[in-house]
Amino acid sequence: MSPALSQTLRVDLGDRSYDIVIGSGLLAGCGEAIRAVSRGKRAFIVTDDNVAPHYLDIVRTSLEQAGMRVDHAIMPAGEQAKSWDNLGRLLDAMLAVRSERKTMVVALGGGVIGDLAGFAASILLRGVDFVQVPTTLLSQVDSSVGGKTGINVTQGKNLVGTFYQPRLVLADTAVLRTLPVREVLAGYAEVAKYGLIDDPDLWDWLESGGGAAIARLDEQALQRAILASCTAKARVVASDERESGVRALLNLGHTFGHALEAEGGYGGPLLHGEAVAVGMVMAFDLSVAMGLCPPADAARVRAHLAAVGLPVVPPQVNGQPMNAERLLAHMASDKKVSDGKVTFVLAHGIGQSILCRDVDPPQVLQVLQQAVTVPT
Numbered sequence: 001m002s003p004a005l006s007q008t009l010r011v012d013l014g015d016r017s018y019d020i021v022i023g024s025g026l027l028a029g030c031g032e033a034i035r036a037v038s039r040g041k042r043a044f045i046v047t048d049d050n051v052a053p054h055y056l057d058i059v060r061t062s063l064e065q066a067g068m069r070v071d072h073a074i075m076p077a078g079e080q081a082k083s084w085d086n087l088g089r090l091l092d093a094m095l096a097v098r099s100e101r102k103t104m105v106v107a108l109g110g111g112v113i114g115d116l117a118g119f120a121a122s123i124l125l126r127g128v129d130f131v132q133v134p135t136t137l138l139s140q141v142d143s144s145v146g147g148k149t150g151i152n153v154t155q156g157k158n159l160v161g162t163f164y165q166p167r168l169v170l171a172d173t174a175v176l177r178t179l180p181v182r183e184v185l186a187g188y189a190e191v192a193k194y195g196l197i198d199d200p201d202l203w204d205w206l207e208s209g210g211g212a213a214i215a216r217l218d219e220q221a222l223q224r225a226i227l228a229s230c231t232a233k234a235r236v237v238a239s240d241e242r243e244s245g246v247r248a249l250l251n252l253g254h255t256f257g258h259a260l261e262a263e264g265g266y267g268g269p270l271l272h273g274e275a276v277a278v279g280m281v282m283a284f285d286l287s288v289a290m291g292l293c294p295p296a297d298a299a300r301v302r303a304h305l306a307a308v309g310l311p312v313v314p315p316q317v318n319g320q321p322m323n324a325e326r327l328l329a330h331m332a333s334d335k336k337v338s339d340g341k342v343t344f345v346l347a348h349g350i351g352q353s354i355l356c357r358d359v360d361p362p363q364v365l366q367v368l369q370q371a372v373t374v375p376t
Helices: 029-036 052-065 084-096 111-126 136-141 172-178 181-198 200-215 218-241 246-251 254-264 271-287 295-308 324-331 363-373
Strands: 006-011 018-023 043-048 070-076 105-109 130-134 146-151 158-162 166-172 344-347 353-356
Touching: 006 029, 006 218, 018 254, 029 052, 029 105, 029 130, 029 166, 029 271, 043 052, 043 111, 052 070, 052 105, 070 084, 070 181, 084 111, 084 146, 105 111, 111 130, 111 136, 111 146, 111 158, 130 136, 136 172, 136 181, 136 218, 136 271, 158 254, 166 172, 166 218, 181 271, 181 295, 181 344, 181 353, 200 218, 200 295, 218 246, 246 344, 254 271, 254 324, 254 344, 271 295, 271 344, 271 363, 324 363
Parallel strands: 018 166, 043 070, 043 105, 105 130, 130 166
Antiparallel strands: 006 018, 146 158, 344 353
């Protein structure tokens, strides 16, 4: 299963290390690769009702040809699938076919399926192995790598979950051609994030034409973006697996973005990557307001994200602007709150992100108020 254009990156975590394989046309031969990292001869595919018609049979057939017995569950598509109810349904389906501790869970889908299936794998029979087969750009560049799993609850996004590493990640770029343009752009926001955190050369390439090439699904551009993103994330995860320090930088735009998602309703007006795009703009605006960042850099971020077609201001909900005070309240439930303070990822400039806990809530509120009053 080694197409000529595939590339392999190792995530170094000692005895829990694993490969990320990136290339076009990987699904047809995925069975051999998954069997090679499996402790047994059973697989349980978790997918959703958008992905299943395209790729479930391909993956199932490849696994069966590799000598594995295959069961599956098809979950509803969308962020709302990451719920207690759906987690329970998935675990019931896994137990109904008598899944064993050597059963390999295969997460076939975007970030939602990866989070849900990974969480289920981490608690089924006190932990079974799983592999990530991400089918969206966002999941290929970000969420499939690093071992974060979880579900959303009433109080906020991803507040219940585990750190649980996959045994393998297979990122097939060919599957991206079935995505709506909006989903591709949502994934692009996470690519841009890596440039803004600590890779100004990546950001310069995106600004100078790489972003447009990714948007039109140019194969070389896709592989470059996925490899750069996964390399950056693998390096950070290897040094801070459980987000006790530097890994928190990977949340650039997410503190604002998660609040936008919570206020708009999961499955509402913003995809996750779109919320991150708006959140990154607001993070740079806050950095400018605090005197940390040159206004010109914040303007570059806003202009580029808008130019590729991403939102840069919060959308209205039911014809009304979002409420800044409620957005600030959502941030108080963020996973990164410590001693009652929210840890923000801010920036001294493009490629110079920093962690900051000494942020004045009224200043955050002012940035939120300015953002929600900008016409969409």
